[in-house]
Amino acid sequence: MDDFVFRNPTKIIFGRGAEAQVGAEAKAFASKVLIHYGGGSVKKSGLFDRVVASLKSAGVACVELGGVAPNPRLALVHEGIALCRKEKVGLVLALGGGSAIDSSKAIAMGVPYAGEVWDFFAGKAELKEALPVATILTIPAAGSEASTASVITNEEGMLKRGFNSELIYPRFSILNPELAFTLPKEQAANGVADIMSHLMERYFTNSRPVELTDRLIEATLRTVIDCAPRVLAKSDDYDAWAELMWSGTIAHNNLLNAGRVGDWGSHDLEHELSAAYDIAHGAGLAVVFPAWMKFAYKHDLARFAQIASRVWGVDNAFMDLERAALTGIERLEGFWQYLGLKVRLSGLGIGAERFGEMADKLSSGGTRQVGNFVKVGKAEALAIYALAL
Amino acid sequence: MDDFVFRNPTKIIFGRGAEAQVGAEAKAFASKVLIHYGGGSVKKSGLFDRVVASLKSAGVACVELGGVAPNPRLALVHEGIALCRKEKVGLVLALGGGSAIDSSKAIAMGVPYAGEVWDFFAGKAELKEALPVATILTIPAAGSEASTASVITNEEGMLKRGFNSELIYPRFSILNPELAFTLPKEQAANGVADIMSHLMERYFTNSRPVELTDRLIEATLRTVIDCAPRVLAKSDDYDAWAELMWSGTIAHNNLLNAGRVGDWGSHDLEHELSAAYDIAHGAGLAVVFPAWMKFAYKHDLARFAQIASRVWGVDNAFMDLERAALTGIERLEGFWQYLGLKVRLSGLGIGAERFGEMADKLSSGGTRQVGNFVKVGKAEALAIYALAL
Numbered sequence: 001m002d003d004f005v006f007r008n009p010t011k012i013i014f015g016r017g018a019e020a021q022v023g024a025e026a027k028a029f030a031s032k033v034l035i036h037y038g039g040g041s042v043k044k045s046g047l048f049d050r051v052v053a054s055l056k057s058a059g060v061a062c063v064e065l066g067g068v069a070p071n072p073r074l075a076l077v078h079e080g081i082a083l084c085r086k087e088k089v090g091l092v093l094a095l096g097g098g099s100a101i102d103s104s105k106a107i108a109m110g111v112p113y114a115g116e117v118w119d120f121f122a123g124k125a126e127l128k129e130a131l132p133v134a135t136i137l138t139i140p141a142a143g144s145e146a147s148t149a150s151v152i153t154n155e156e157g158m159l160k161r162g163f164n165s166e167l168i169y170p171r172f173s174i175l176n177p178e179l180a181f182t183l184p185k186e187q188a189a190n191g192v193a194d195i196m197s198h199l200m201e202r203y204f205t206n207s208r209p210v211e212l213t214d215r216l217i218e219a220t221l222r223t224v225i226d227c228a229p230r231v232l233a234k235s236d237d238y239d240a241w242a243e244l245m246w247s248g249t250i251a252h253n254n255l256l257n258a259g260r261v262g263d264w265g266s267h268d269l270e271h272e273l274s275a276a277y278d279i280a281h282g283a284g285l286a287v288v289f290p291a292w293m294k295f296a297y298k299h300d301l302a303r304f305a306q307i308a309s310r311v312w313g314v315d316n317a318f319m320d321l322e323r324a325a326l327t328g329i330e331r332l333e334g335f336w337q338y339l340g341l342k343v344r345l346s347g348l349g350i351g352a353e354r355f356g357e358m359a360d361k362l363s364s365g366g367t368r369q370v371g372n373f374v375k376v377g378k379a380e381a382l383a384i385y386a387l388a389l
Numbered sequence: 390m391d392d393f394v395f396r397n398p399t400k401i402i403f404g405r406g407a408e409a410q411v412g413a414e415a416k417a418f419a420s421k422v423l424i425h426y427g428g429g430s431v432k433k434s435g436l437f438d439r440v441v442a443s444l445k446s447a448g449v450a451c452v453e454l455g456g457v458a459p460n461p462r463l464a465l466v467h468e469g470i471a472l473c474r475k476e477k478v479g480l481v482l483a484l485g486g487g488s489a490i491d492s493s494k495a496i497a498m499g500v501p502y503a504g505e506v507w508d509f510f511a512g513k514a515e516l517k518e519a520l521p522v523a524t525i526l527t528i529p530a531a532g533s534e535a536s537t538a539s540v541i542t543n544e545e546g547m548l549k550r551g552f553n554s555e556l557i558y559p560r561f562s563i564l565n566p567e568l569a570f571t572l573p574k575e576q577a578a579n580g581v582a583d584i585m586s587h588l589m590e591r592y593f594t595n596s597r598p599v600e601l602t603d604r605l606i607e608a609t610l611r612t613v614i615d616c617a618p619r620v621l622a623k624s625d626d627y628d629a630w631a632e633l634m635w636s637g638t639i640a641h642n643n644l645l646n647a648g649r650v651g652d653w654g655s656h657d658l659e660h661e662l663s664a665a666y667d668i669a670h671g672a673g674l675a676v677v678f679p680a681w682m683k684f685a686y687k688h689d690l691a692r693f694a695q696i697a698s699r700v701w702g703v704d705n706a707f708m709d710l711e712r713a714a715l716t717g718i719e720r721l722e723g724f725w726q727y728l729g730l731k732v733r734l735s736g737l738g739i740g741a742e743r744f745g746e747m748a749d750k751l752s753s754g755g756t757r758q759v760g761n762f763v764k765v766g767k768a769e770a771l772a773i774y775a776l777a778l
Contacts, residue, residue, distance in 0.1 A: 001631040003404025008397070014648065015392025211615065211632045212639070215608035223601040239598045242390040246648065247601055255644070259403065259635065 001259035002207045008253050010146040011172040014246065016238070018176045019136050022051055022093070023058030025172045029132045030090025032061040036080060036104045037095040038068040042138065045182055051095060051136065063087045068096065070280050072103035074118055074154045080107035081117065084131065091171075094135040097191070098142020098151075098281070101135050105150035105168040108133045121152055121161040130167045138179040140245040141191030141282060143198055143252020145173035153275060159361070160275040162267075175249065177241035185232055189339040190282025191248065192228040196221060196332075197285040198251040201267060203307060204296065204373040207260040217256050218310045220247050225311070228339055265371025266292040269384060272358040277350055286341040287348065290333050291388035296374045297325045304328060345388045355385045390648035391596045397642050399535040400561040403635065405627070407565045408525050411440055411482070412447030414561045418521045419479025421450040425469060425493045426484040427457040431527065434571055440484060440525065452476045457485065459669050461492035463507055463543045469496035470506065473520065480560075483524040486580070487531020487540075487670070490524050494539035494557040497522045510541055510550040519556045527568040529634040530580030530671060532587055532641020534562035542664060548750070549664040551656075564638065566630035574621055578728040579671025580637065581617040585610060585721075586674040587640040590656060592696060593685065593762040596649040606645050607699045609636050614700070617728055654760025655681040658773060661747040666739055675730040676737065679722050680777035685763045686714045693717060734777045744774045 013021055026033055035051060042048045048064075055062050065080050084092065084107060094104035108131035110117030119125035135145045144150070148169055151162040180188070203217050224247050230240035250256065269292065270284040277284075297304045301321040308328025309317035317324035333343045342348050359381035362370060366378040376384065402410055415422055424440060431437045437453075444451050454469050473481065473496060483493035497520035499506030508514035524534045533539070537558055540551040569577070592606050613636050619629035639645065658681065659673040666673075686693040690710040697717025698706035706713035722732045731737050748770035751759060755767040765773065 001403075001628065001635070003407070005400065005402050007400035011394065011396040012647070013394050014390075018392070209628045209632070212609065212612040212636055215612055216605055216639075219604035219608040220601065223604055226600065239390065242648070243598065243600045246390070250601070250605075258401070259631070 001210060002261065004259045006254060006258045007166065008146060008169065008255065010170050010253070012146065012175060012249065013172060014175045016176060016178055018174045019047065019050055019179070020054050022134075022136060022174060023054035023056070023060055025174075026055060026060050026091055026093065026134060027058045029134070029171060030060065032063070032087060032089050033091040033093045034080065034084055034087070034089045034107070035062050035064045035093050035095055036068065036100055036107065037064070037066050038100050039066070041182065042095045045179075047095065047136070047138070047179060051093075063089065068100045068103045070099050071153045071160060071274055071278060072099045072106075074152055077103055077106040077110060077117060077152060080104075081110035084111045090131065092131055092133050094133065095138065097137065097139030098144045098194070101133075101142065101144035101170070102150040102152060104133050104135070105130075105144070106152050107131075108168060109150070118154055121154070121163045127165045127167055130165075132171045133168060135170045135173040136179070137173060137175050137245065139183060139187065139191055140180060140241070140248035141194040143195070143248050145170060145175065146249050146253040148254065149252075151271070158275045160271040162271075173249075175245050177238055177245050180231070180241045180245065181236045183235070185340060187280070188231055189228075189341050190280045190286070192224060192244070192282070192339060193286040193289075193336060193341055194282040195224055195244070195248045195251045197266060197289050199224075199256065200289065201264050202257045202260065202262040204263040204303065205260040206300075206373055210260045213256055213258060213260055214306070218307070220250055220256070221311045223247050225335060232339060261372050263371050263373035265374065265376045268362055268370040269376065269381060272362045275361070276354050276358055277348070279348060283341065283348065286336050286343055287345055287388050288384070290329055290343055291384050293329045293332070294387050295380070295384045297329065299374050301325055345385075352386070352389060355382055358385065390599060391650065393648045395643060395647045396555065397535060397558065397644065399559050399642070401535065401564060401638065402561060403564045405565060405567055407563045408436065408439055408568070409443050411523075411525060411563060412443035412445070412449055414563075415444060415449050415480055415482065415523060416447045418523070418560060419449065421452070421476060421478050422480040422482045423469065423473050423476070423478045423496070424451050424453045424482050424484055425457065425489055425496065426453070426455050427489050428455070430571065431484045434568075436484065436525070436527070436568060440482075452478065457489045457492045459488050460542045460549060460663055460667060461488045461495075463541055466492055466495040466499060466506060466541060469493075470499035473500045479520065481520055481522050483522065484527065486526065486528030487533045487583070490522075490531065490533035490559070491539040491541060493522050493524070494533070495541050496520070497557060498539070498552075507543055510543070510552045516554045516556055519554075521560045522557060524559045524562040525568070526562060526564050526634065528572060528576065528580055529569060529630070529637035530583040532584070532637050534559060534564065535638050535642040537643065538641075540660070547664045549660040551660070562638075564634050566627055566634050569620070569630045569634065570625045572624070574729060576669070577620055578617075578730050579669045579675075581613060581633070581671070581728060582675040582725060582730055583671040584613055584633070584637045584640050586655060586678050588613075588645065589678065590653050591646045591649065591651040593652040593692065594649045595762055599649045602645055602647065602649055603695070607696070609639055609645070610700045612636050614724060621728060650761050652760050652762035654763065654765045657751055657759040658765070658770060661751045664750070665743050665747055666737070668737060672730065672737065675725050675732055676734055676777050677773070679718055679732055680773050682718045682721070683776050684769070684773045686718065688763050690714055734774075741775070741778060744771055747774065
């Protein structure tokens with residue numbers, strides 16, 4: 001087990017109707033909040049009004065900024081920063097999924113910073129302070145509701161970059177599985193691919209031994225595999241959504257990488273894909289991750305056989321590690337296809353045309369490598385994208 | 390899944406030599422700390438001196454109070470409170486296992502409270518504030534290093550009572566598996582029984598569905614079952630101690646009961662046993678838990694069969710739930726015996742003489758029930774103690 005430091009102070013308020021508690025919770029941090037959200041679904045569903053009512057009854061004022069898109073953009077972050085400064089907002093409250101939350105975190109980072117907020121994502125500045133952030137989660141997927149991460153896309157060059165800091169852990173996150181009932185099937189499936197990818201990025205490690213965290217990750221994967229088809233079959237299955245929503249948080253709250261270094265190459269490979277084609281992150285991962293696995297499995301056959309055996313029930317795995325490893329990858333692809341996900345670029349209508357450009361950006365022109373389990377530079381990225389065709 | 394609120398802000402600093410960081414961490418909370426510990430082992434091992442040196446180099450002064458016994462006593466807590474007040478201590482730093490940590494938490498509760506600190510344990514006062522607490526763990530067992538709990542024994546009537554509050558979460562806990570290398574085998578085995586009991590108390594629940602947390606608990610149990618014999622066989626097996634130490638924290642940091650109500654009857658039954666005979670908590674649990682299981686298994690055969698199958702590898706469990714449940718209990722007993730633990734009161738030299746007194750205290754003279762999975766009053770307590778003979 002690697003040495004580690006772990007702390008996750010996010011307060012989770014989980015259950016039916018939990019959004020009614022937002023006013024009381026927000027009041028501890030601010031007298032005015034920015035409600036930051038995506039499209040109109042939070043208004044149509046009545047969630048927005050319930051949140052405003054709860055804030056009002058707690059004596060908390062609010063301003064709003066909607067319009068967050070998947071792969072949230074820097075321009076809207078700038079708008080949010082200006083609004084928070086003008087309105088003297090003390091807390092940024094995200095209503096939605098990973099995009100709304102990541103955009104809220106970036107706004108919170110930018111408000112007290114005199115320079116350009118992109119500096120943090122470009123690795124040119126160190127974050128010293130941030131406004132507090134809170135979330136009401138509507139999409140189990142990104143895990144941003146209890147994570148240190150924010151991923152923002154800079155329209156200038158369509159650069160998609162992630163940033164991590166303990167300062168952007170949400171102060172509280174409200175998780176009500178009912179809020180996911182109205183999620184379109186496709187978005188739900190994308191979320192499942194995102195959650196499973198967060199788990200697998202952590203799983204594929206060169207750190208060892210990592211026995212407890214291996215088992216915890218496998219436990220979470222098996223739960224997701226059991227519950228995902230149930231929410232797709234019955235969109236108001238509270239029990240299954242509850243397991244899935246909590247799994248999504250656990251998958252990304254840093255507990256499951258305590259003492260181990262995850263890979264994260266697939267996330268970088270996907271970021272280039274979704275930056276180039278503006279597809280949903282989860283949809284991109286469903287294509288990239290199996291391709292990465294086919295590229296990487298020989299690096300540690302035993303680890304791939306272990307996940308195949310323990311998570312996918314591949315039998316007789318010890319007798320032929322390679323066959324087990326490959327069967328595990330097939331089962332993952334089969335499961336994702338069963339959920340309606342595409343596991344090949346061709347299924348997304350994407351060809352090889354921009355592979356060179358994507359591999360170039362990923363590797364900063366061939367000078368940078370991503371990934372920890374296996375190193376991925378320009379040549380490796382091209383090989384993996386080709387495996388995804 | 391039950392509605393829940395979860396927050397655990399304890400900062401974990403894990404790894405070889407991690408105690409060297411105590412000065413830098415403590416400085417954020419206080420300019421003077423109380424170092425609170427048990428016997429002389431922390432001095433003999435050099436740990437105490439290393440801690441003082443780290444504090445000194447960070448400019449943090451310290452006073453010390455040793456002498457914490459297993460089943461920590463109220464009298465020493467009083468002494469610690471007086472010392473902290475006199476010396477204007479700002480942080481209570483526990484060096485040791487659950488007893489030193491629980492005693493430190495009680496001291497921290499008492500310092501700012503004008504009344505008698507036992508009021509909190511007796512349920513007669515509400516905790517409003519406490520000094521910050523931090524820990525350097527030397528015994529993987531109690532999980533108190535990241536828990537809301539403290540258990541103290543009042544010599545007057547030998548009442549052993551637990552208290553829970555978010556205000557006594559340690560601010561930071563330093564976990565260095567090397568510090569467990571010198572632990573006597575018996576204490577190590579007792580710790581394993583304590584960790585496994587914390588996991589099983591949470592496992593036996595009437596809440597449902599609890600799919601993810603079931604699997605996470607099973608994952609942690611399997612890790613403990615794999616690692617415990619290894620540390621007993623080779624006391625300096627860092628890897629196995631690391632898994633065991635982190636499992637002990639995870640077992641009791643409230644993550645694994647998010648969305649479920651654990652039982653905790655066995656803990657109450659054991660508290661009476663160790664209050665009466667002053668045995669180690671883990672040794673008592675190794676006797677009480679199997680007896681409780683034999684008493685309780687018919688309440689939910691499926692759950693007992695599930696743990697037997699998934700944790701103990703009992704085969705063909707679906708075809709005969711009762712046989713599987715009983716086989717699971719036998720395997721637990723066998724495993725604990727293999728670790729050198731006694732699983733019967735007779736093995737501890739304890740007979741039925743004081744059952745009436747213990748059951749009376751447990752049930753407050755027949756007026757109180759403990760446990761959530763099954764209710765245990767006076768008659769049930771007598772039956773369970775009899776099963777433990």
